[in-house]
Amino acid sequence: MTGHWLGFLGSKLLLWGAASALSLAGATVLLHLLQMVASYARKWQRMKLIPTVGRALPLVGHALMFKPSGKAFFQQIMEYTEEYRNKPLLKLWIGPVPLVALYEANNVEVILSSSKQIDKSFMYKFLEPWLGLGLLTSTGNKWRSRRKMLTPTFHFAILEDFFDVMNEHANILVTKLEKHVDQEAFNCVFSITLCALDIICETAMGKNIGAQSNGDSEYVRAVNRMSDMIHRRIKMPWFWLDLLYLTFKEGWEHKRGLKILHTFTNNVIAERVNEMKTAEECSSGSDSVPSKTKRKAFLDLLLSVTDENGNKLSHEDIREEVDTFMFEGHDTTAAAINWTLYLLGYYPEVQKKVDNELDEIFGKSDRLATLEDLKKLKYLECVIKETLRLFPSVPFFARRITEDCEVAGYKVWKGTEAVIIPYALHRDPKHFPDPEEFQPERFFPENSQGRHPYCYVPFSAGPRNCIGQKFAMMEEKTILSCVLRHFWVESNQKREELGLSGDLILRPTNGIWIKLKRRNTDKS
Numbered sequence: 103m104t105g106h107w108l109g110f111l112g113s114k115l116l117l118w119g120a121a122s123a124l125s126l127a128g129a130t131v132l133l134h135l136l137q138m139v140a141s142y143a144r145k146w147q148r149m150k151l152i153p154t155v156g157r158a159l160p161l162v163g164h165a166l167m168f169k170p171s172g173k174a175f176f177q178q179i180m181e182y183t184e185e186y187r188n189k190p191l192l193k194l195w196i197g198p199v200p201l202v203a204l205y206e207a208n209n210v211e212v213i214l215s216s217s218k219q220i221d222k223s224f225m226y227k228f229l230e231p232w233l234g235l236g237l238l239t240s241t242g243n244k245w246r247s248r249r250k251m252l253t254p255t256f257h258f259a260i261l262e263d264f265f266d267v268m269n270e271h272a273n274i275l276v277t278k279l280e281k282h283v284d285q286e287a288f289n290c291v292f293s294i295t296l297c298a299l300d301i302i303c304e305t306a307m308g309k310n311i312g313a314q315s316n317g318d319s320e321y322v323r324a325v326n327r328m329s330d331m332i333h334r335r336i337k338m339p340w341f342w343l344d345l346l347y348l349t350f351k352e353g354w355e356h357k358r359g360l361k362i363l364h365t366f367t368n369n370v371i372a373e374r375v376n377e378m379k380t381a382e383e384c385s386s387g388s389d390s391v392p393s394k395t396k397r398k399a400f401l402d403l404l405l406s407v408t409d410e411n412g413n414k415l416s417h418e419d420i421r422e423e424v425d426t427f428m429f430e431g432h433d434t435t436a437a438a439i440n441w442t443l444y445l446l447g448y449y450p451e452v453q454k455k456v457d458n459e460l461d462e463i464f465g466k467s468d469r470l471a472t473l474e475d476l477k478k479l480k481y482l483e484c485v486i487k488e489t490l491r492l493f494p495s496v497p498f499f500a501r502r503i504t505e506d507c508e509v510a511g512y513k514v515w516k517g518t519e520a521v522i523i524p525y526a527l528h529r530d531p532k533h534f535p536d537p538e539e540f541q542p543e544r545f546f547p548e549n550s551q552g553r554h555p556y557c558y559v560p561f562s563a564g565p566r567n568c569i570g571q572k573f574a575m576m577e578e579k580t581i582l583s584c585v586l587r588h589f590w591v592e593s594n595q596k597r598e599e600l601g602l603s604g605d606l607i608l609r610p611t612n613g614i615w616i617k618l619k620r621r622n623t624d625k626s
Contacts, residue, residue, distance in 0.1 A: 145198075145200055145515065145517065145518075148513070148515050149193055149200050149515065149518070151512060152191065152192075152193040152202060152512050152514075153186060153189045153191070153192055153193060154192065154193040154194065155167075155182055155186075155192065155193075155194060158194075158195040161197065161198055162197055162339065163194070163195025163196055163197055163198065163199070163200075164194050164195050164196065165195075165196055165197055165337070165338070165339055168196075168337055170337075171603075172333060172603035172604060172605040172609070172611070173601050173602065173603040173611045175337065175604065176497065176602055176603055176604030176608075177602070179203075179498075179523070179604065180525065180526065180604075182203070183203065183205050183523060183526035184526075187205075190206055190209055190509070190510030190511075190512075191203065191204055191206070191209055191509055191510055191512065192205075196337070196339065196519075197339035197342075199224065199519060200515075200517075200518050200519065201223075201500070201518060201519035201520070201521050202509070202514055202518060202519070202520055202521070203521050203523055204509070204520055204521065204522050204523065204527075205522075205523045205526035205527045205530070206510070206527070206530065207527065207530065207532075207533060207554040207556045207557035208510070208554075208556075209509050209510050210522050210527060210556045210557075210559065210563075211554075211555070211556040212507060212508075212509050213501055213503075213507075213509075213520045213522065214501075214522065214556060214559065214562065214563045214564040214566075215556070215563070215564045216507075216564070216565075217565055218504060218505060219501055219503060219504060219505075219507070219520070220241065220242075220245065220501070220504075220565055220566050221241040221242070221501060221502045221504050222238070222239060222241060222500070222501060222502065222566075223499075223500030223501055223502050223519045223520075223521070224502060224519065225336045225500055225519070226238070226239050226500075227239075228332050228335050228336055229332060229429075231356075231360055232328060232332075232360060232363060232364075232425060232429070233422060233425050233426045233429060234418065234421065234422035234425070235422060236248070236419075236422035236423045236425065236426035237249060237252060237423060237426055237569065238426045238429070238430060239426075245566075247409060247410075248423075249569070250409075250410075251407055251408075251409050251415075252404075252407070252423065252569065253569065254407075255400065255403040255404070255407065256569050256570060256572060256573060260403070261572060261573055261576060262473060263397065263398045264301075264305040264573070264576075265473055265576065265580070266397065267301055267304045267305050267397065268301055268305075268576065268577050268580040268581070269470050269471060269580060269584070271297050271300045271301050271304070271314065272297065272580050272581045272584035272585070273470075273584060274297070274300070274314050275293060275294070275297040275314065275581065275584070275585065276584055276585060276588050276589075278293060278314060279293065279585065279588075279589065279618060282617075282618045283589065283618050283619065283620055284618075284619060284620070285617075285618075286617070287592075287593075287594075287615040287616060287617045288615065288616065288617075289613035289614060289615055290440060290443060290613075290614055290615075290616050291436075291440050291609075291610065291613050291614050293314075294436050294439050294440050294443070294581070295432070295433070295436040295440075296313040296314045296322070297313075297314055297436075297581060298432045298433075298435050298436035298439070298577070298581075299311070299313040299322060299325070299432045299436075300312070300313045300314055301432075301435075301577060302427070302428055302431045302432040302435075303428070304397070304399065305399060305400060305573075306399060306400045306401060306424055306427045306428055306431065307367070307370045307371075307374070307399055307400070307401050307424060307428075308370075308374060308397065308398075308399030308401055308402065309370050309399075320362055321362065321363070321366050324359045324362040324363050324366075325363065325428070325429075325432070325433075327355070327359055328356070328359045328360070328363065329429075329433065329605065329606050329607070330605060331352060331355065331356050331359070332606060333605040333606050334352070335347070335356075341353075363425065364421070364425075367421050367424055367425055367428075368417075368421060370401070370424075371401065371417060371420055371421060371424065374399075374401050374402065374405065375405065378402070378405065400423075400424070400427055401420070401424055404419075404420045404423055404424065405420065427570070430568075430570065431570055431573065431574070433495075433606075433607045434495040434496060434574065434607060435495075435574050435577050435578060437493070437495040437607050437608060437609065438486065438489060438490055438493075438495050438574070438578050439578055439581055439582060440610075440614050441489050441490075441492070441493040441608075441614075442485060442486055442489040442578070442582055443582075443585070443591055443593075443614065443616060444593050444595065444600075444610075444614045444616070445485075445488075445489055445492070445540050446485070446586070446591050447591040447592050447593030447616045447617075448540075448593045448594075448595070449540050450592075452485065452540065452542060453586075453590070453591065455481055455542075456481060456482055456485060456586060457586070457590075457621075459478075459479060459480070459481045459482060460479075460482075460583065460586060460587055463475055463478050463479065464587060468587075471580060471583055471584065475583070476576065476579045476580065476583070479579055479583060481542065482579060482582060482583060482586075483545075483575070483579065484542040484543065484544075484545040484546060485542045486575065486578050486579070486582070487542070487545040487558075487560075488540060488541060488542040488544060488545060489540075490560035491528045491534065491544070491558060491560070492528070492538075492540060493525075493608055494524040494525055494528060494560045494608060495560065495607055495608060496524065496560075496606070496607065496608070497523070497524060497525045497604040497607075497608040498521055498522060498523045498524070498525070498604065499521075499522055499524075499562060500519050500520060500521045500522070501519070501520045501522075502517070502518075502519055502520075503515070503516055503517065503518045503519070503520055504516060522559065522562075524559055524560060525604070525608065527557065527558075527559065528557070528558060528560075530557060532557075533553055533554055533557040533558075534557070538597075561574075586621070587621065588620075588621055589618040589619065589620065589621055590618070590619040590620070590621050590622075591616050591617070591618060592616060592617040592618075592619070593614070593615065593616045593617070594615075595612075595614070595615055599612060600612055600614070
């Protein structure tokens with residue numbers, strides 16, 4: 103009888119313990135939720151005075167107002183910046199996260215010039231599954247150390263080693279474009295993008311993937327699709343939690359895409375490491391002068407670079423930076439080249455000036471361009487800069503405010519996301535009169551003098567400016583000069599026909615349609 107009673111008591115105690123544990127877990131979750139709501143309420147109250155759009159709903163904010171497609175969303179944000187042009191900044195809520203949109207030079211300077219406000223926005227965490235904590239996504243001491251370590255690898259003297267690769271693939275592009283001479287208009291976006299992808303693969307990894315010959319490679323498709331999925335995820339708070347994301351079909355597609363991208367990069371790194379070991383063994387076991395090996399790539403520099411303590415980067419560190427270089431360095435450059443061809447085709451009087459500059463430097467010769475030639479292409483450089491003013495490759499980028507600051511008389515609290523919108527910033531008539539006009543002369547030295555240093559930021563600005571901007575300008579000048587030495591470009595698309603989409607990169611959803619004629623014939 104006593105045993106029966108003790109068993110009964112034990113089961114009751116177990117049930118009581120389980121109930122207590124559940125109650126404790128429930129109380130912990132409830133407390134956590136209450137803290138989140140209290141934090142959210144404090145932010146809401148603190149941000150109350152900053153101008154906003156429409157009415158934000160509790161917890162979801164403006165998320166339900168945002169258009170789902172990249173094209174409609176971009177148009178929506180640009181309409182807001184136009185409507186609120188007389189306001190110094192604009193507040194939006196993405197779910198429970200407050201952000202301020204900045205599109206006026208003085209306000210942009212407050213954030214970008216700061217040595218403290220260097221943390222990337224929480225939105226960049228959606229890049230981390232692909233890029234890890236590389237130069238684009240890392241913060242604090244890791245970012246400072248990595249930036250210091252990698253800056254020498256982008257020295258102009260080192261970039262010269264990449265010039266032959268750029269020239270080679272630019273000439274392959276010209277050969278492929280020959281079939282369009284005196285034919286109907288065609289969409290040039292795909293051809294230019296594949297050329298840029300070939301260049302970035304060979305300069306970043308030393309791997310010739312032949313994208314221009316095989317545009318349907320699994321890696322090429324994975325790169326493009328991953329960019330699209332990341333942009334969609336940023337806008338949709340219900341996609342933010344990893345476990346919830348994986349309950350959607352897109353979450354599994356994202357996972358498969360990551361495997362393709364990381365497997366490719368890991369294989370290339372392993373292959374390169376083995377090649378370097380083999381080369382070392384051959385040279386140490388022979389008195390002969392080693393033969394010239396493969397071209398140097400960014401990957402080779404990463405394999406040999408060390409920090410101030412003499413430590414080398416790990417395999418994971420190297421993959422982060424190679425993937426970052428791949429992501430940042432191909433789509434952005436391709437976009438700039440495509441937009442430049444569009445504008446030159448639409449403004450023949452500007453193209454004629456580029457034509458004259460090319461004649462002065464190259465004459466009737468079909469020789470390969472040299473680095474000295476690129477330095478002389480001053481007007482073409484102004485054309486590229488003006489293109490990036492009108493069509494910045496990255497239409498918006500963001501920082502997380504890490505300590506309270508004041509912007510235009512408003513207090514912006516720690517934890518707020520600051521979104522810089524170059525597309526709107528570059529159209530401020532205070533700095534660029536007739537902002538929609540394509541006028542490369544704006545960037546002549548005498549016309550740039552005295553202009554606000556933060557009214558034009560296609561490569562960001564301040565401590566976290568783009569480390570690869572010299573590389574980008576070199577590639578753009580190489581490809582454009584090569585194409586324009588062979589062809590005269592025509593475009594009849596109106597701006598409103600482009601279908602601008604502000605995904606991670608500014609894209610024309612309707613393509614860029616141009617006609618090509620043989621250069622020096624039938625030009626008007």
